[in-house]
Amino acid sequence: MTARPANAHQARLLQLLRDGGPNSRAQLGDQVDLSRSKLAVEVDRLLETGLVVADGLAASRGGRRSHNVRLNPELRFLGVDIGATSVDVAVTNAELEILGHINQPLDVRDGPVAVFEQVLAMAAKLRASGLAEGFDGAGIGVPGPVRFPEGVPVAPPIMPGWDGFPVREALSQELGCPVMVDNDVNLMALGEQHAGVARTQHDFLVVKIGTGIGCGIVVGGDVYRGTTGSAGDIGHIQAVPDGRQCACGNRGCLEAHFSGAALARDATEAAEQGASAELANRLEANGVLSAADVAAAAAAGDATALDLIREGGRSTGQVIAGLVSFFNPGLVVIGGGVTGLGHNLLAAIRTQVYRQSLPLATGNLPIVLGELGPTAGVIGAARLISDHLFSPA
Secondary structure: OOOOOOOHHHHHHHHHHHHHOOEEHHHHHHHOOOOHHHHHHHHHHHHHHOOEEEEEEOOOOOOOOOEEEEEOOOOOEEEEEEOOOEEEEEEEOOOOOEEEEEEEEOOHHHOHHHHHHHHHHHHHHHHHHHHOOOOOEEEEEEOOOEEOOOOEEOOOOOOOOOOOOOHHHHHHHHHOOOEEEEEHHHHHHHHHHHHOOOOOOOOEEEEEEOOOEEEEEEEOOEEOOOOOOOOOOHHHOEOOOOOOEOOOOOEOEHHHHOOHHHHHHHHHHHHHOOOOHHHHHHHHHHOOOOHHHHHHHHHOOOHHHHHHHHHHHHHHHHHHHHHHHHHOOOOEEEEOHHHHHOHHHHHHHHHHHHHHOOHHHHOOOOEEEOOOOOHHHHHHHHHHHHHHHOOOO
């Protein structure tokens, strides 16, 4: 894909076709502030670029029937969502529908060279399956702060060897297409905004609870990244005064008390101390415990597992309550691997937020689980690169 929209009107038309699918010229005209003749000129110019193709006659609205147009169905985007312990890679069409998706375990601490060898192999596998001859653009998510204009991770606390690595430049050369890079929770927010529970929202928060804890902040429909790319790093807000030592060097951080790693540690301690027969049995069978084991134990009625979830939910809810009082969002979405804990976790978070924040901020505030699960990040990655390519050069 070499063509780009020539002006803001063309960019708006491309985004409407991406988000709404094939549409008639007449219906597009209802959504943009253009005269019929000017609209026709801009659509014809997009048809000439190959970004848009004709798609038959539209249903009659009385009088002469309008023609449908759609984004070129041959356009392909690559979405990559790198987590601390796994990676998702997907191919989408220009309307961000997932055509193929692969998930594999991965250790981000292996460093960027090893991680991207795996990512490129996964992308090649999807390409070889016939889903794409090549990629028109790629979006990449990483689990740490990103200097967004350059596409470079900045001092990521759980990613040794990644600080300053030129992710965008390196992958653009390997893939032969434009690449955009962002923090993984920002991409989760974009995914939920495009195709998930936040479709109708313009001001909302997405809290990702996994190996670490982060927050995507969407203001007026756009992701807010902060001056240095570290906005939303809520895992290092103090939740417990003089609490546990955190990997960041401080004490009492939320991430040190409730994250995938913290929950596994607490569950292991409970099992070893004889506080939970259910967790002890799982530890003996598997050798290690994870958040999924805690979820399964809670589903079986284990009181210790339920207490761990509720306590973690209270700590998380305490931090979210401060965010709600400060930001006054229209929606809070909870996502990430630990959401397998389900409604026990959600109930504890809700209770704490509704108790601590003022009724004016919480009276009509939904706090919900994300709809898209592990596909939120790859859809968000495709949305990120399409936002870039569907804007004027």
